[in-house]
Each structure stands twice: as C-alpha cells, then as structure tokens.
Amino acid sequence: MRAFSYARAEDASAAVRLAGASARARYLGGGTNLVDLMRETVEQPDALVDVTALPAAIEARSDGSILIGAGASNTAVAADLAVRTRFPALARAILAGASGQIRNMATVGGNILQRTRCTYFYDDASRCNKRAPGAGCDAIDGFNRIHAILGASPACVATHPSDMCVALAALDATVHLQGHGGSRTMRLVDLHRLPGGRPHVETELQRDELITAVELPALPFAAGSTYRKVRDRASYAFALVSVAAALDVGPDGTVRDVRLALGGVAHKPWRASIAEAALRGRPATADSFRDAADAELADAAGLRHNAFKIDLARRTVAATLEGLAGGDRT
Amino acid sequence: MSIVDTVKQAVTGAVTGAMVRLTPDAPVDPLATKHGALGRSVPRVDGPLKVGGQARFAAEVPVEGLTYAALVYSTIAHGRIVTLDTAEAVAAPGVVLVMTHENAPRMAPPAIFMSNPRAAGASDLPIMQDPSIHWNGEPVALVLADTQEQADHAASLVRVSYEAAQADLSFDQARAQAHAPDSVLGEPARIAIGDAEAALAAAPYRVDLSYRTPRHSHGAIEPHAATVLWEGDKLVVHDATQMLHATQWTLAGIFGIREEDIRILSPFVGGGFGGKGLWSHQILAIAAAKLSKRPVRIALSREGVFRVAGGRTTTGQRVALGANADGTLAALIHTGVAAMTAHNNCPEQFTFPARHLYAAGSFLLEQKVADIHMLANTFMRAPGESVGTFALETALDELAEAMALDPIELRRRIEPDKDPTSGRAFSSRHLLEAYAKGAERFGWSQRPAPRSRREGEWLVGMGVATATYPYYRMPGGSARIRLTAEGAVVQMGSHEMGMGTATAQAQHAADRLGLPLERVRFEYGDTDLPPGTIAGGSSQTVSIAAALLAAHEVLVAQLLKLAGNDSPLGGLKAAEVEARDGGLHHKEDTGRGESYASILARAGRAEVVAQAEAPRPMEVMKHSMHSYGAQFCEVRVSAVTGEVRVSRFLGSFDCGRILNPQTARSQFRGGIIMGLGLALMEETEFDERTGRIMNPSLAEYHVPVHLDVPEIDVIWTDIPDPHSPLGAHGIGEIGITGVGAAVANAIHNATGRRVRELPITLDKLL
Numbered sequence A: 001m002r003a004f005s006y007a008r009a010e011d012a013s014a015a016v017r018l019a020g021a022s023a024r025a026r027y028l029g030g031g032t033n034l035v036d037l038m039r040e041t042v043e044q045p046d047a048l049v050d051v052t053a054l055p056a057a058i059e060a061r062s063d064g065s066i067l068i069g070a071g072a073s074n075t076a077v078a079a080d081l082a083v084r085t086r087f088p089a090l091a092r093a094i095l096a097g098a099s100g101q102i103r104n105m106a107t108v109g110g111n112i113l114q115r116t117r118c119t120y121f122y123d124d125a126s127r128c129n130k131r132a133p134g135a136g137c138d139a140i141d142g143f144n145r146i147h148a149i150l151g152a153s154p155a156c157v158a159t160h161p162s163d164m165c166v167a168l169a170a171l172d173a174t175v176h177l178q179g180h181g182g183s184r185t186m187r188l189v190d191l192h193r194l195p196g197g198r199p200h201v202e203t204e205l206q207r208d209e210l211i212t213a214v215e216l217p218a219l220p221f222a223a224g225s226t227y228r229k230v231r232d233r234a235s236y237a238f239a240l241v242s243v244a245a246a247l248d249v250g251p252d253g254t255v256r257d258v259r260l261a262l263g264g265v266a267h268k269p270w271r272a273s274i275a276e277a278a279l280r281g282r283p284a285t286a287d288s289f290r291d292a293a294d295a296e297l298a299d300a301a302g303l304r305h306n307a308f309k310i311d312l313a314r315r316t317v318a319a320t321l322e323g324l325a326g327g328d329r330t
Numbered sequence B: 001m002s003i004v005d006t007v008k009q010a011v012t013g014a015v016t017g018a019m020v021r022l023t024p025d026a027p028v029d030p031l032a033t034k035h036g037a038l039g040r041s042v043p044r045v046d047g048p049l050k051v052g053g054q055a056r057f058a059a060e061v062p063v064e065g066l067t068y069a070a071l072v073y074s075t076i077a078h079g080r081i082v083t084l085d086t087a088e089a090v091a092a093p094g095v096v097l098v099m100t101h102e103n104a105p106r107m108a109p110p111a112i113f114m115s116n117p118r119a120a121g122a123s124d125l126p127i128m129q130d131p132s133i134h135w136n137g138e139p140v141a142l143v144l145a146d147t148q149e150q151a152d153h154a155a156s157l158v159r160v161s162y163e164a165a166q167a168d169l170s171f172d173q174a175r176a177q178a179h180a181p182d183s184v185l186g187e188p189a190r191i192a193i194g195d196a197e198a199a200l201a202a203a204p205y206r207v208d209l210s211y212r213t214p215r216h217s218h219g220a221i222e223p224h225a226a227t228v229l230w231e232g233d234k235l236v237v238h239d240a241t242q243m244l245h246a247t248q249w250t251l252a253g254i255f256g257i258r259e260e261d262i263r264i265l266s267p268f269v270g271g272g273f274g275g276k277g278l279w280s281h282q283i284l285a286i287a288a289a290k291l292s293k294r295p296v297r298i299a300l301s302r303e304g305v306f307r308v309a310g311g312r313t314t315t316g317q318r319v320a321l322g323a324n325a326d327g328t329l330a331a332l333i334h335t336g337v338a339a340m341t342a343h344n345n346c347p348e349q350f351t352f353p354a355r356h357l358y359a360a361g362s363f364l365l366e367q368k369v370a371d372i373h374m375l376a377n378t379f380m381r382a383p384g385e386s387v388g389t390f391a392l393e394t395a396l397d398e399l400a401e402a403m404a405l406d407p408i409e410l411r412r413r414i415e416p417d418k419d420p421t422s423g424r425a426f427s428s429r430h431l432l433e434a435y436a437k438g439a440e441r442f443g444w445s446q447r448p449a450p451r452s453r454r455e456g457e458w459l460v461g462m463g464v465a466t467a468t469y470p471y472y473r474m475p476g477g478s479a480r481i482r483l484t485a486e487g488a489v490v491q492m493g494s495h496e497m498g499m500g501t502a503t504a505q506a507q508h509a510a511d512r513l514g515l516p517l518e519r520v521r522f523e524y525g526d527t528d529l530p531p532g533t534i535a536g537g538s539s540q541t542v543s544i545a546a547a548l549l550a551a552h553e554v555l556v557a558q559l560l561k562l563a564g565n566d567s568p569l570g571g572l573k574a575a576e577v578e579a580r581d582g583g584l585h586h587k588e589d590t591g592r593g594e595s596y597a598s599i600l601a602r603a604g605r606a607e608v609v610a611q612a613e614a615p616r617p618m619e620v621m622k623h624s625m626h627s628y629g630a631q632f633c634e635v636r637v638s639a640v641t642g643e644v645r646v647s648r649f650l651g652s653f654d655c656g657r658i659l660n661p662q663t664a665r666s667q668f669r670g671g672i673i674m675g676l677g678l679a680l681m682e683e684t685e686f687d688e689r690t691g692r693i694m695n696p697s698l699a700e701y702h703v704p705v706h707l708d709v710p711e712i713d714v715i716w717t718d719i720p721d722p723h724s725p726l727g728a729h730g731i732g733e734i735g736i737t738g739v740g741a742a743v744a745n746a747i748h749n750a751t752g753r754r755v756r757e758l759p760i761t762l763d764k765l766l
C-alpha cells in the first residue's frame, strides 16, 4: 500500500488545519468512492482526514428552509420527514442511487464530491485528461454510452454521476464551505465546473476547502417536487438520464414557476435554466414542456454511443413535467 | 464441454457405429419411477456449513507460511515485452518473489480441452515462457509477498514496456476472414440437408434475419482462487474447479511430473457456470510456489477474473426460415460466426438447437470462427444454446407473425417425429406437453395483439420461446461404495458448485441401497477419490448416477457372496434381489431377506467396499437425447423511456425425472435469471481499439439485481427418460436457454419493435 496518515477531525477548523498539514490530503466521508479510487490507484492521498464526526444534524427551520450537516448520511437525509415533505425530489433522488448499504455509509459532502464513473478514468492503462492532464481522452472514441451530451469538451466527456446533486441543483441549494481563508457559501450549481481544457479541475473549491453543510432555501411548491431516474436496470445503476423537477401552475393553467435539473448528461448537475425561462408564463401543456426541453437541449451533442440520451432527456423532461402538471397528457 | 467428442472417442474406441446400433438398450433403471428419497424436496446437505461460514473455499484453506500472489496484466493485445523493470517491486516490503518470463520455470503448454479426454487447458498458449503477448490482460508478472496488500502494491510497481504488433480486434473485420473450426465440440461445423437456399427462395413465407450477441464475462460470487503447496516433489492444489481429474492430468503434463504426485482438492466451489476451469492463474501460482519454495495463495480480484478467465464470446448469426402455407418448414438456415482465438477450441455451438428441435424440408446449419486477439473464450452456462436459441426462437416468432399463427401453434406444426438431422429416435421428448401446460398456467390465451395493451405509460406484452439443452453423460467416472452396519459412504471425485450434487447423490445412494437418507453420505471434491467426470455440459448428475449404479451391482454381488447359503438370500441371483429396508430382499417374496448389518456381522466384516466404472454412454449414440422447455415471459416497456421491466416469468420444463424439486427449482430459476441478464443488460465492453475489457467490475458490468427479477414460476413434466440413469437429465444449463428470445418476443408483443441485438437496452427501443 502507499502510505498515508489518518486523522479524525473533531470540528471543521481542525479538519481544515489537518488537511493543510499535508501536501495531498483528502477528506474522508463514508469512503465509498474515495477508498475505491485509492484501491484503483486513481487517488493517491498522503493523508486522510476523517470528517464523519463533523455535524450531521438536519435542521428544519421555521421559514421552510432546511440546513443539512455535511456529515449526514445519505440514508438519514432521505429518511428525514422535513426533507420528504418539503423537498421530496431530494429524498427520491437519494433513494434512487447506489444501494442501501452504500447510502448508509455515504455522506452528503462525499456525495457532492464523488467522481465520474467513466471507465477510462478508472483504468490506468487508458488515457484520461482527468487522471493525467494532457494525456488525451480515450472515452471520446471509446465506450461513451454513459457520457455527456451537454457542456462537454474535446478534453473530456465525462459526467458527474450523483443523483442527489441533481435534486440539489434544481432546489437552489447553497453549499457552506470552510477553508484556510475562512467560511463562505456558494450555490451548488456553481460548485462543479464544466471540463473545458482542464477537466482535472472539477470544482470551484479552493485547496482543502471543506463542505460543512448544505442549505435548501424555502420553496413551497417544492413540496410537489419529484425525481425520475432512467437507467439500465431497475436498481443499483447510475443514471443514463435523470430529471429533478418542481412545478408551480397557476389557476389559469400557466406555469408560474418551475425548477428543473438534469443528471447523467454533463460534467456537472445540469440546471436547465433555458427550459425554466421558456416555461415561465407558458401554459402547462405537453407542447410547452416538449418545447422547453428542446430549447434546453438545442446545443446537445451526441457521441457514438450516447446520442440516444438527447431524445431520452427530452422525453423524460416532458413526461416528468406532465406528471407534475397532473394528468397523463401524452 | 468437450462432451460429444469425449463421449465419441470413448465409445468409438471400443465399438463401431454399427455395433452401437445393434447393442441392446440398457434396462430401464428401476429407480426412474420409484419414489423414496428421490423425488422429494431435500434441503442441501452443504446448506448449514455455508450458512455457518464453515464451508472452506480454495482461498480459505489455512496453511503455515503462506505467501500471497498478485498478477500484473499486459496493457496491449498483441506484441512483445521489450523491457521489464522489477527492481522497485523486488525491493518493496514483504516481497518474496517477482516472477516474469525471464525467471519462470520451464513449463509445457497446457493440453487444450478436447485434445485428450482429460485435457483441461482453456488454451494451449505457453504461460509466461517468452516475451510475446496474445491478449490485453495477459499476465506478464506475478508478485509473491507475505500479505496480499504487499503483493498488490508491489505489482503496481512493476514497469513493463511493449512493442505492439498489429492486432486483430474488430469482429466485423475478422468476420470477413472467418473460417470453419475443425469441429464444433466433435460435431461437424456444417450440416446441409437438401438445398435450403433454394427452398427458402421458393417458400411462400420467409424471414431472413441477422442477429448479434455480445461477449459475457463470468461473475461467480467466488472469484477464481487456488492455494498451492509443494510437499517435496508432490503437489497439492486447493482449487476452485469444475474439472478435478482433468486438472490433475493436465498439470502433470505442464510440470512434467507424475499424475500420482498431484492432488487436487475442491470441496466447495462458489459458482462455476463453465468458468472454473484451468486458467493461467493456477499454473502461475504453482510455478511461483516451486520457484519460491513457499506455499502460495492466488485469489483473483474481480478485475482479475475479467482479465484471465474467459467468458462467452460474441456472435453474428443469420436465421432464415422458409415456410409452406400449412406452417411446416421448407427451409431452416442457421449460420454465423463466433469470435475465438487461434489458441483455443470453443466455437460457441449456437447452431446446436436447430440441429434437433424442428422438422424442416431442408437444412443449412453452419458455424465459423473469426480469430481475435483476445482472452480465450470459454463455456458459460449453455454456451451456444443460450445465444443460439435467442436467434432461432425470435426468428420463429417473426415467422409466426408473418403467417398470422400463434407461435405455439407454429411449434406444433414443426414438431418432428425423429431427430431432424441425425434421424435418430428421441429418447424422451415432451416439448408440446411442456408448452401446453405452461400456456395454461401462464394465461397465454390472454396475449394481446402487438402494441395493444397499455397501462399508463407502460406497454405490456407476452412472449414465448423454446428452451433446449442436450443430454450428456461423460465417460470415465468411477464410484466407490463403502458399506458398514451404520450406513454407506459413496465416494467419487466429483464437484459441488452449489447445484446440489452432494444432496441429490445422497438421495440416490439412499434409494439405491435401501437406506434412510441420514445414513448415507456422498464424498467428493478430491482426486484421491475414484475419478469423477467434469462438472460441465449439465452432465454430472447422470454421470455420477451411472457410476454409482455400476458400483452397486458389484456391491450386491459381493454381498450375496458374503451372505452365503446360510442366509435367507442363499441361492438367489443378483437379478432376483432388491435393496430395501437396510438390506437385500427377494423382489417378490417380501419376507425373504437379510439386513446389511446381519450379513456383515455373520461374515465378521466391518465393511464391504465396491468400486466400478460407469459403462460407456451408449445411450447417446443410439438416441437423440435432449431436454426441453417452454419459456413464458411478460414484460412492461415504458413508452417514454424504453425501460424494460420483466413482470412475470414461467419456465415449463421437460427434463426427465426431477430428483429433488427444491434444488431443481433453484437451478431452473438461476438459469432464467441469468437469461434475463443476457436479454437485457449483460455485456463485456471489449474496446476494439485496444482489445481491453473496459468494465471489469460488477458496478459497471450489469447483471440482474433483485428488483429486475420478478416472481419466477417453474413447472416440469417429470416424465422419466427410459434410457438414462434414474430417468434423469441434467438441468443446470437449460434454464438460460430460450430466455433471451422469450423476452425479445414479449418486447415485440408490447411495443411492435423487434430488437435483434443483445442486450436489449432501452436505447434500442426509443
């Protein structure tokens, strides 16, 4: 084994301090992704700072918002009554991911920062710009069925695999951070980057910056939000395409407000702002939903094996919104 | 497995074809119809051991001073090693040995499967003897260390550089140069009866279709493993194998030692499915143990299983059917190509079902192979029949649709009265009965018209397909019975891979000897026992049964002799007695008999031991012997996303006499579940640019999870085959056959779409 140190942090400041003491420290949540990647030698940290003792409380505030400690397990978040009633899309997204055992171990912080499932990223005999910047990308002309249709670059076509993050993106979640320079917050949709020319830089986080909490602002109509995941088997598979959505339809049948995000399509959880803008004020009909999906996907580009995702995303967005609008309008 | 060939070699070695036909049939086994321990649902005898964690698998055998092995795999598909830098690995903590082609002991190439009845080699490539590379993933170094972690780490420090040579990796390109294999498991690669192409062209109804099936990798829950010890010149291998004695013989050849000096033990195997043969890992571990003079454990990682133990190969198939107006077939054409290597012998017998299933006026059945630089492919649950029935049985569904016939009615019209290509009589065939029973229980009459039943966004449909698998019985096995006053032990070097072999044979021994089940035991899994046959081709149950039956005849003769004239049995011939109630008794005169305990006591003997070899499997030379089934499937397909969910499944089987309904049901169900994987999700991603398998992990290589598997109903005809021991057929593999087609046909019924390429993932249905 490659030697690394292990320390358990008692609080956020201690975690950041411990991480700062090593050149290549990594925070350790449930380890369900990090430890796998260490076994594959994709991740080679010299220090692990265990952050599972950090706050894991789920605080349902009277203003309708919820604050979730980054150490909360995926299972705990999905089971939380306030989460389930105020933001069902989040509970559903989490439950659609991985397996019961993995969700018991996995933390909110770790889920957000889990890395891509691109098989070329995992295989050290393949070229990957994430693993070895500048090496090239073997996925672009290889098996790319699970890869990105939006926001990809010639350097990288990987996707962010999280289900939970798709719901967080749709629900306008904010991430609380603490680093060497102090604390700050950031919108979740701004946290992950598109690959561009530097796909190894996956987030806007600074060195050793720790996720301490995730905050979901009040959004009354999110009580009717949902999450739909399309995958190759009924359970225990990553999303080919997923949709998190909340829809607010006025008494006149027009869309008052909408939140929409896609998973499995890009290097980051994809907030569908174009579709949202196209829908506001439009009648909540199948045609509007399809037009909005088309607008969002106008720039989508398929590779050899994943072009089907463009149509799949369009259909899944439309069907999910139709479901929320109430009634089978296909 | 090399079944037909081995059987033929064994049989024709002694008798010519004409003589075979003249030999009388063996008498019907009286146990074929008798109900005792056989026919009852007996829970597996190894169950408590496994649940209690006491069953000791190959990677768990405790050994003093053990070292642990890790492999380094090549990253090119063809070429040679130019430099091997092992210095850093050698210096790493705990490292005992780094073995490469530069220091590996000299070893002869493995005798390839079918080159001898006892050959077990998956390929005849030399193993780590020179710098040449033949597939991406071939082991180029083995590291031994005091712990597995140290070995794994040191393996990551071995630096190898290669000179790549041109590699044949594209199946479509290689297909253009496809050639006929020497044989397909001993059968001719091509069978032509009449002019099938002309008959096809002239037929009023015809379909002519192309199919593609992908590679599959073995994923038994127990990854391949072996624990190896040299005791002086003697070699002991604790292996996970389904071919004990063949491994023993083959290793003797590789290492130039005597068979008697090799002992293989394999009391438990955590799933075989055709994959637990002799691969390079056992051979390398033995070589490393020799070089290091230390015992060695090799336990492949899951990735290692994908890289060094082969699986099912990819095929391209054509099925063309020409039908007359009355629904009989004028032409049946099934041809195609399977990817193989130049060093193995496993052409994926996908045309076998069409050789025996249906009557037709003309046939063209032909298989070719295309050489690819890849890991040698091998047997994987119903090799050939699994993917062959996918093509044949969906083509029949398309023909039925074209003729506006119910697909089951079409099968009735093409039911043959004898084997359509060999002309032999069927030993036992009740396919139509299996269809009728299955159709009734499944509610086949409710099958909707294509794309007509919809529940919300879900389109619902039903499909059906024939399942079939040959009956094989392997020659060369011997059983020994040790009978004492307490009971009996039956011994044979056979295999328990979780199928229930030890349980079923204990049931068999109990009934054969007339003893209660608690007083018999079946011992297996050790080459020190009388030689068993391979556990392949679903042949083991009848192969053991035939040897036990033969040993029992010897035992009865010995007991009668021991009993002598003072016994109530005095003067009786073997044919006049039967075993029951713990002794031998006159068949008709129920009062006349003597217990084993009494016979032994009077003779002053603690035990009687009888051993015999099974007679040659003459029955397969005289009859067309196969198992059958009808697979019924209901699917739901999302009209939005193309997701397929199997909502109901029924398998109705005709596999001779069922010995143990509980273990049998598990075999059928397991096969069907594996078939659902084949239909909907399983695919080894072989990157044709590099020959590298890109999804060597069970996270990315999809097999069905619980939520993908509906309630599976299984029924059977339970009609004994008069020509087989116990009236039984093997049942381990038939369950997977026909499933791909039943699912595909149901998807067509639900959606109106035909998908002719496996797996049927949702993108193919959008």
Ligand SMILES: Cc1cc2nc3c(=O)[nH]c(=O)nc-3n(C[C@H](O)[C@H](O)[C@H](O)COP(=O)(O)OP(=O)(O)OC[C@H]3O[C@@H](n4cnc5c(N)ncnc54)[C@H](O)[C@@H]3O)c2cc1C
Pocket: A026, A027, A028, A029, A030, A031, A032, A033, A034, A035, A036, A051, A070, A071, A074, A096, A097, A098, A099, A102, A105, A106, A107, A108, A109, A110, A111, A112, A113, A114, A115, A161, A162, A163, A164, A209, A210, A211, A212, A236, A237, A238, A239, B699
């Ligand atoms: C077989 C399998 C199937 C899966 N299927 C799915 C699926 O269908 N959908 C899905 O969404 N996910 C799936 N997952 C992924 C799973 O959700 C993640 O592995 C899990 O959420 C990671 O959480 P963790 O706490 O174990 O993270 P870790 O593995 O501990 O850490 C992951 C990363 O986050 C960093 N990190 C952890 N905590 C913090 C923190 N507080 N601040 C900053 N950085 C931090 C670590 O340094 C590391 O880089 C699957 C995983 C497996 C193994």
